[in-house]
Amino acid sequence: MTRSMRAWRVRTPGPIRERPLELVEVPVPEPAPGEVLVRVLTCGVCRTDLHVAEGDLPVRRPHVTPGHEIVGEVVARGADLPGAVPRFAIGDRVGIAWLRSTCGTCRHCRAGAENLCVASQYTGWDADGGYAEYAVVREAYAYRIPDGFDATAGAPLLCAGIIGYRALRRAQVPPGGRLGLYGFGGSAHLTAQLALAQGVEVHVLTRGEAARALALRLGAASAGDARELPPVALDSAILFAPAGDIVPYALAALAPGGTLAVAGIHLSDIPALNYQQHLFHERTVTSVESNTRRDGEEFLTLAARLGIRAHTTEYAFTDAPQALEYLAAGDVEGAGVLRIG
Ligand SMILES: [Zn+2]
Ligand SMILES: [Zn+2]
Numbered sequence: 001m002t003r004s005m006r007a008w009r010v011r012t013p014g015p016i017r018e019r020p021l022e023l024v025e026v027p028v029p030e031p032a033p034g035e036v037l038v039r040v041l042t043c044g045v046c047r048t049d050l051h052v053a054e055g056d057l058p059v060r061r062p063h064v065t066p067g068h069e070i071v072g073e074v075v076a077r078g079a080d081l082p083g084a085v086p087r088f089a090i091g092d093r094v095g096i097a098w099l100r101s102t103c104g105t106c107r108h109c110r111a112g113a114e115n116l117c118v119a120s121q122y123t124g125w126d127a128d129g130g131y132a133e134y135a136v137v138r139e140a141y142a143y144r145i146p147d148g149f150d151a152t153a154g155a156p157l158l159c160a161g162i163i164g165y166r167a168l169r170r171a172q173v174p175p176g177g178r179l180g181l182y183g184f185g186g187s188a189h190l191t192a193q194l195a196l197a198q199g200v201e202v203h204v205l206t207r208g209e210a211a212r213a214l215a216l217r218l219g220a221a222s223a224g225d226a227r228e229l230p231p232v233a234l235d236s237a238i239l240f241a242p243a244g245d246i247v248p249y250a251l252a253a254l255a256p257g258g259t260l261a262v263a264g265i266h267l268s269d270i271p272a273l274n275y276q277q278h279l280f281h282e283r284t285v286t287s288v289e290s291n292t293r294r295d296g297e298e299f300l301t302l303a304a305r306l307g308i309r310a311h312t313t314e315y316a317f318t319d320a321p322q323a324l325e326y327l328a329a330g331d332v333e334g335a336g337v338l339r340i341g
Helices: 047-054 149-160 158-172 184-195 207-217 244-252 275-279 293-305 317-328
Strands: 002-009 021-027 036-043 072-079 093-096 099-101 134-138 141-146 178-180 201-203 222-223 234-239 254-262 284-287 311-314 337-339
Touching: 002 317, 021 036, 021 293, 021 317, 036 093, 036 149, 036 275, 047 317, 072 149, 093 134, 093 149, 093 178, 093 275, 099 134, 134 149, 141 293, 149 158, 149 293, 149 311, 149 317, 149 337, 158 184, 158 254, 178 244, 184 201, 184 207, 184 293, 184 337, 207 222, 222 284, 244 275, 254 293, 284 311, 311 317
Parallel strands: 178 201, 178 234, 201 222, 234 254, 254 284, 311 337
Antiparallel strands: 002 021, 036 072, 036 134, 036 337, 072 093, 093 141
16 A cells, blocks of 8 residues: 655746745655655755755756755664664654765775765755655664754754754864854854854854844854954854855955865855965865764764754745745744644
């Protein structure tokens, strides 16, 4: 007997106000060997979903169901892989994140940098994601959601949180250093909490009064405009906004030896840089690509231990297109989450 479920999928990628997503009835996926079937409780709304829906990222699976911050409950297991010990039982609460699979044999995988795997696959891009009532995942790539996070609070941790954690490490902020966060949405507001808990001085540079107010409430030392210099020179900065034109401003705000990490998967063009103004004095600019499973486990452990709390705006499952429109407009305080199960 094949059961069916409701799922959003990308009809044809295009501007979000033209509603590229459609709600369809499709069969519930079958878990393959090594996979578990998850009844989706919540799914976070991430900027990458917007890039998939609008076509900023090339189509990897036509009519894909977006969503890669999934919290759900295991309801079925595929056959066990030979020699593998099952990680999750029926009824366990698990998270499904962006990194879906890696080859395990390329030189990056073997060097412990599976985020750079040449054959990696991603949830909600290469395979159907969590804007649906059910989803499957290889259990080796799923996470246990720490107690203390309900399904709504847990969802944004799975991409916004994990990627922010990796970005913070890539930004090489020294102990007690000064960190600038450019853009202040789902990922930045979690990264700010992590940095503050570690004794870092945080400066937020973003448009939007609500975002600035949230930054100050969380403990940021200042909140101002991304195109103005912060009150102090920064040791490190992370660019969360997908706006390449901010790169020269962020580089100019760095102290000698400082590092700028660009956290997004997609960035508009970076204007010409001036060597003296933007790069000299050994300033570094780097990108952040996805995460390793180890990053994910470390972050979830830290998030529970340090009391990291996502500020969420909840949406009904049927309101997924509106949630993406609000995100596109920069109109979400904290992180958006779809309530599904
Ligand atoms: Zn690999
Ligand atoms: Zn994401």
